[in-house]
Amino acid sequence: xxxxxxxxxxxIGADAFRPDKTKVCQTHTLHNLSAVLLRLCEPFxxxxxxxxxxxxxxxIDHGGVFALTGEFSVSRLGENEVLASNxxxxxYQPKNAFIPQVFFFCARSIHFGMASSASxxxxxxxxxxHTMWNLRQRNADAALDPAxxxxxxxxxxxxxxILSPSILEETLKFVNLLAGVVLRTHDNILPxxxxxxxxxxxxxxxxxxxxxxxxxxxxxxxxxFRVSVKLLSPDYAHVxxxxxxxxIASINTYLIFYSVFLYKIRLLGTTI
Numbered sequence: 001x002x003x004x005x006x007x008x009x010x011x012i013g014a015d016a017f018r019p020d021k022t023k024v025c026q027t028h029t030l031h032n033l034s035a036v037l038l039r040l041c042e043p044f045x046x047x048x049x050x051x052x053x054x055x056x057x058x059x060i061d062h063g064g065v066f067a068l069t070g071e072f073s074v075s076r077l078g079e080n081e082v083l084a085s086n087x088x089x090x091x092y093q094p095k096n097a098f099i100p101q102v103f104f105f106c107a108r109s110i111h112f113g114m115a116s117s118a119s120x121x122x123x124x125x126x127x128x129x130h131t132m133w134n135l136r137q138r139n140a141d142a143a144l145d146p147a148x149x150x151x152x153x154x155x156x157x158x159x160x161x162i163l164s165p166s167i168l169e170e171t172l173k174f175v176n177l178l179a180g181v182v183l184r185t186h187d188n189i190l191p192x193x194x195x196x197x198x199x200x201x202x203x204x205x206x207x208x209x210x211x212x213x214x215x216x217x218x219x220x221x222x223x224x225f226r227v228s229v230k231l232l233s234p235d236y237a238h239v240x241x242x243x244x245x246x247x248i249a250s251i252n253t254y255l256i257f258y259s260v261f262l263y264k265i266r267l268l269g270t271t272i
Contacts, residue, residue: 001063001101001105002063004033004037004101004105004109005062005063005064005065005105007025007033007109008065008105008108008109008112009063009064009065009072010024010025011024011025011030011112012024012072014030014112014113014116015111015112015115015116015196017119017120017123019116024112027113027117027161028161030109030112030113030116031113031114031117031161031162031167033109033112033113034106034109034110034112034113034114034171035167035170037102037105037106037109038106038170038171038174039170040102040106041102041103041106041174041177044099044103044177045173045174045177046173046177048177048180048181048183048184048223049184050096050099051099051100051103051181052092052093052094052095052099052100053100053181053182053184053185053186053189053190053192053193054090054091054092054093054094054189055092055094055100055101055104056104056189056192056193056194057083057089057090057092057189057192058092061092061097061100061101062101062104065104065105065108066104066108066194068080068083068084069081069084074194074195074196075194075195075196076191076192076193076194076195077190077191077192077193077194077195077198078190078191078192079191082191083191083192088188090186090188090189090192103177103181106174107174107178107194107197107200108194110171110174110200110204111196111200114162114167114171114204115196115199115200115203115204117158117161117162118162118203118204118207119203119207120158121155121158121159121162121207121211122207122210124151124154124155124158125155125211127151128148128151128152128155131145131147131148131151132148135148163211163212165215168208168212168215169215169219171204172204172205172208172215172216172219172221173219175200175201175204175205175221175224176219176220176221176222176223176224177223178197178200178201179201179221179223179224179226179227180223180227182197182198182227182231183223183226183227183230190236198227198231201224201227205221205224
């Protein structure tokens with residue numbers, strides 16, 4: 001586990017919009033790290049009850065990967081300053097220490113890997129569409145434009161990895177597991193959950209629903225809806241940030257439209 005701790009600490013800036021490649025690993029290395037951790041999560045991928053969420057409040061066990069204070073602190077659903085001064089820190093006494101370590105390190109690696117790549121790809125696609133629109137307005141030949149060709153090269157090379165069917169399937173299963181863990185987390189531990197857990201669940205699902213909706217067809221995502229209802233309820237207003245409010249609203253909108261889309265496809269008897 002020390003290797004994964006070191007790898008995650010070294011890549012603390014990998015979630016930046018334009019990460020400094022002299023300080024963080026290449027994107028494919030981050031994806032490989034996630035792939036290894038996802039494989040280790042397979043035995044409990046459908047059983048969130050085996051994961052002790054109190055791990056997130058134990059610096060000795062997470063090795064600083066989920067620091068509460070300092071330059072590289074990780075934003076939580078609750079207020080970091082309040083949590084850092086809380087004398088009643090949840091006690092972490094797992095039956096199996098390996099399972100929580102693998103799960104939470106995997107969630108962090110996906111934040112640096114798949115979630116960041118999905119955000120980058122969405123921005124890249126928007127740039128491609130805008131560049132093509134400008135070229136059409138000037139009646140220019142898009143096939144001969146070097147800027148557009150460069151953007152398309154980056155877009156296609158990125159799609160090879162993040163739109164791979166096997167990677168999408170494993171990631172979506174983990175996303176639902178992550179939602180299930182947050183859903184079942186005790187109220188006194190919930191404020192310690194990193195904010196990016198919810199953001200990543202929403203961002204990844206919105207990304208897949210937009211670019212590869214067929215990958216979601218056979219993946220159960222019930223816990224995603226359940227945790228959305230939980231976090232949007234008035235009872236949990238004290239751990240809800242405005243940023244995740246918009247993220248949850250977005251994912252619910254996309255999943256509802258996706259469900260209607262699948263229903264119409266089946267009704268017409270055609271395939272995607």
